[in-house]
Amino acid sequence: MGIFINKKTRSIVQGITGKHGSFHTRLMRAYGTNIVAGVTPGKEGRDVDTVSVYNTVKAALRNHKAEWSVIFVPAPFAKSAAFEALEAGLNIVIITENIPILDSLQIMWKAKQLKRVVIGPNCPGITSVDECKLGIMPNHIFTRGDVGVVSRSGTLTYEIVHQITRRGLGQTTVVGIGGDPIGGVDFVDVLERFEQDAATKRIVLIGEIGGDFEVRAADYIKEHVTKPVVAYIAGQTAPPGKRMGHAGAIIMGDRETAKAKTDALAEAGVPVAKLPSEVAKLLQKGY
Template structure:
């Protein structure tokens, strides 16, 4: 069973009546995702193209059995929305919102982590299990169904690599965008762990970028624990230190968080790192064809 989102997903969308929220909710439903409810405080009792809207997540859980939440709430309210979903017993929370203060995420992360809640994001494109469910803003038409797990800190770069894989006749079990903020829920290690245990995944492509040390931690995890082969791509070799490159988390601090350090850490564990998205896809195709 593919990871994070799949045929068991019963989705409630927080912020469903907003412009972005309604647009992507309907796209997700059109794809086949089981969207059971939406939440906008004060708009309970309405519906969005037949999807019932409630005032609270608790009500959506009680009445519709929602087990997954997608957060499309503006940044100053998004932290509260995540905590509400967690309090309502939602097991998987996907937060698309960009721009949540890092200190808010620190408290939220510390709160939800020991409760075993799967938090994806924030500032992420969501997760797509081709043919089963799409929760978020990933353009599903780019990706084919297949047996390669794809995990990334970036949105459009993931689409680029998905397309390069599709051009080589390869598809994906699940595409997971973990997000570009300094503090995110699921890390590379968490997602690699899920892929390792997933019988639908035979190979993982990991797409990292400058900032933090999650790629280095992932390298150590791959070396110690993974039997599923991993191919990687890292963006940001040309990034100067001390400058935020678009994503709040994409910053080289002093000498920490460089693309080169991440590449070296991964290669030390036998992970092949492509010099371009195209080469990463080619390496994936080679690894996929090689007898495992």
């Protein structure tokens, strides 16, 4: 059984009639995900890949049962879409990028109040291998195995997951927590779940410059994680003060450099790969 989601998971898609929403609804369904309904205001009565579309989350849930929503809604409307899903009792995966930080803060606050899980924003989503995929990760990169993967990046996650697969290893659950400074579940939340998950025997952590998320993850690993962890930090050669795409990937202080993160992880007994291609090699060596 995957962490957060499994083969019983039912989800709706908000922003299902948009370009990305409809494309990835098809791919999620092709992966075996149970997408029960879609939501786009004003488009009720249509369907996308045989999935019925409703104007509101409430209307969708009157006719279907679900636990999750995957949000593809454009940034200016993402907050109200998230509020709508959270208030209807759903956990959410927010794929949308460029959401204003004050909006994200409010989404996280709302989720905390309602005790719901948020993954993202600005993330590729979550895949419980061979069970359920919520988000936009490419279907073909996964193989069932014993490695749990948690990452702040999108495409870099695919890269490393692909290499783990190519070396004959596989994954349990892959979680992309997103690249924004304000996000839902963080490294620590996911590490905690992997530690408890019987199927996960070892863990890959993919971080990047900016923020102190990896340093806090290292502190947590030292105290609470008994399973082996292998890490990679992107941006080792990035000049400080330059914003490298993600809102999060900008070095403001010493704790935010690749070196500080690498040192903290090494001190917690985590080998840190120099190159993304070394992660799978380290796992193969028995980490």
